[in-house]
Amino acid sequence: xxxxxxxxxxxxxxxxxxxxxxxxxxxxxxxxxxxxxxxxxxxxxxxxxxxxxxxxxxxxxxxxxxxxxxxxxxxxxxxxxxxxxxxxxxxxxxxxxxxxxxxxxxxxxxxxxxxxxxxxxxxxxxxxxxx
Amino acid sequence: xxxxxxxxxxxxxxxxxxxxxxxxxxxxxxxxxxxxxxxxxxxxxxxxxxxxxxxxxxxxxxxxxxxxxxxxxxxxxxxxxxxxxxxxx
Numbered sequence: 001x002x003x004x005x006x007x008x009x010x011x012x013x014x015x016x017x018x019x020x021x022x023x024x025x026x027x028x029x030x031x032x033x034x035x036x037x038x039x040x041x042x043x044x045x046x047x048x049x050x051x052x053x054x055x056x057x058x059x060x061x062x063x064x065x066x067x068x069x070x071x072x073x074x075x076x077x078x079x080x081x082x083x084x085x086x087x088x089x090x091x092x093x094x095x096x097x098x099x100x101x102x103x104x105x106x107x108x109x110x111x112x113x114x115x116x117x118x119x120x121x122x123x124x125x126x127x128x129x130x131x
Numbered sequence: 132x133x134x135x136x137x138x139x140x141x142x143x144x145x146x147x148x149x150x151x152x153x154x155x156x157x158x159x160x161x162x163x164x165x166x167x168x169x170x171x172x173x174x175x176x177x178x179x180x181x182x183x184x185x186x187x188x189x190x191x192x193x194x195x196x197x198x199x200x201x202x203x204x205x206x207x208x209x210x211x212x213x214x215x216x217x218x219x220x
Contacts, residue, residue, distance in 0.1 A: 096143060
């Protein structure tokens with residue numbers, strides 16, 4: 001009798017864990033990028049169009065990009081800062097920096113709350129992690 | 132991050148309110164019918180005159196046109212600085 005109760009307890013615990021996990025992953029794409037209010041990402045790895053790793057410079061390692069849920073975006077390393085607007089349409093991440101007459105568009109290859117992988121127009125790719 | 136200057140570039144649809152601020156009339160030319168207009172541009176990190184020329188004219192080789200229009204501000208075409216304001220003729 002005790003054995004049956006133990007088994008039931010294990011099953012109930014497993015179900016509760018699954019429900020909790022699925023709820024925490026139930027984020028919109030915008031929430032994954034910008035969190036509830038804002039989220040800052042740092043470059044982890046960049047590869048060129050052939051897949052070769054581009055070494056990130058010291059400045060690039062210092063740089064970060066912050067997305068706000070209200071559509072604002074800021075990128076820089078503290079000394080130089082660029083700001084603008086961002087939007088996500090399907091798997092297209094669009095950045096429009098202030099003072100620029102063109103928007104920069106990137107294909108989102110992977111998006112979850114812990115990783116953002118983008119492809120640029122020249123085929124190079126950037127993997128980013130939350131700061 | 133230079134990566135964020137390598138996206139597929141698409142022209143921005145100008146909002147009507149923002150348009151007058153983006154455009155200035157070229158000195159010495161009449162302001163009629165939109166002819167002879169130039170745009171103000173603020174240099175961004177990672178920019179070069181050839182990159183700007185490619186963005187605006189579709190041809191990086193036309194960087195000299197920008198240089199000539201901004202000779203009073205740009206001493207050396209290889210030395211432009213983020214935040215510097217120039218005119219795109």
